[in-house]
Amino acid sequence: MYxxxxxxxxxxxxxxxxxxxxxxxxxxxxxxxxxxxPPLTGRYLGLMVAGAPNGxxxxxxxxxxxxxxxxALGAREGRRKxxxxxxxxxxxxxxxxxxxxSGLEDTVELVAGDARDYLSELDEVxxxxxxxxxxxxxxxxxxxxxNMVSGGLLLADNVISHQEALQPFVEHALADExxxxxxxxxxxxILLARKV
Numbered sequence: 001m002y003x004x005x006x007x008x009x010x011x012x013x014x015x016x017x018x019x020x021x022x023x024x025x026x027x028x029x030x031x032x033x034x035x036x037x038p039p040l041t042g043r044y045l046g047l048m049v050a051g052a053p054n055g056x057x058x059x060x061x062x063x064x065x066x067x068x069x070x071x072a073l074g075a076r077e078g079r080r081k082x083x084x085x086x087x088x089x090x091x092x093x094x095x096x097x098x099x100x101x102s103g104l105e106d107t108v109e110l111v112a113g114d115a116r117d118y119l120s121e122l123d124e125v126x127x128x129x130x131x132x133x134x135x136x137x138x139x140x141x142x143x144x145x146x147n148m149v150s151g152g153l154l155l156a157d158n159v160i161s162h163q164e165a166l167q168p169f170v171e172h173a174l175a176d177e178x179x180x181x182x183x184x185x186x187x188x189x190i191l192l193a194r195k196v
Contacts, residue, residue: 009069009102013039016066016098031088034064037131037157041187042070045129045155048192049074049082053151055126060115060140062086063131065098065108071129072107082108083122085115119143131157137169141193145178148195154179160189 005013016034023033037045049057049071057075059068062084071082086092092112099108111118115132116139125148130140137156144154156173159166160183173181173193181193 005073006103009073009104012098012102013042013066013069016064019064020066032090034066034091034094036063036066037070038187041157041190042067044184044186044190046070046074048153048155049080049127050077052078052127052153053149054078054080055124055149055152056080056122057082058115058122058125058128058144059084060128060130060136061132062095062110063091064094065102065104065110067129067131068095068108069098069102069104071127072104076107083111084108085111085113085118087112087114116140116143119147123147124149126152128152128154129157130154134158134162134165134169137166138172141169141173145176145193145195150195152195154191154193154195156191156193158188159183159191160185163189166191 020034020036057080059071059082062068068082068084075082086095095110099105128144159170170191173191179193179195184190184192
């Protein structure tokens with residue numbers, strides 16, 4: 001899968017990968033950095049979306065839209081759209097540029113706002129990628145799980161790289177009888193939870 005990524009999407013991916021690498025090396029302030037997933041994690045996300053059951057596809061924490069491009073590749077397999085949420089205005093602007101340049105305006109809905117303000121209204125969620133500020137993970141998880149379809153997937157990033165901050169959240173998910181969950185050691189560590 002993903003042997004035929006459109007040229008305009010590949011070009012934007014490379015552009016964002018270069019910015020992300022530079023941000024990590026030059027001391028760019030934390031909020032200004034893209035802080036995006038590595039390419040292998042992106043591929044993993046796309047594959048997981050493609051295999052998710054029917055329903056809504058969400059992303060919480062768009063940044064410049066790098067992971068969203070991978071999600072969109074998987075969503076297109078099932079003729080679905082991705083709804084992605086971002087709170088920082090400068091990243092919303094970068095993401096809009098990403099989706100326009102990579103030909104995804106028909107596949108991605110970008111919401112400039114806090115996903116927590118919308119989650120109670122979103123039902124039939126089949127997939128969610130959570131990559132936001134770590135202090136919101138537990139609240140997002142608890143709001144989202146009841147609205148997920150049977151077999152729906154929630155993936156939360158950085159559970160190994162931010163283990164100290166996210167350990168209570170991970171333990172909560174692993175003990176939650178509403179899901180089957182495991183930590184996948186890919187990229188910076190992903191919690192994969194499947195609604196039972």
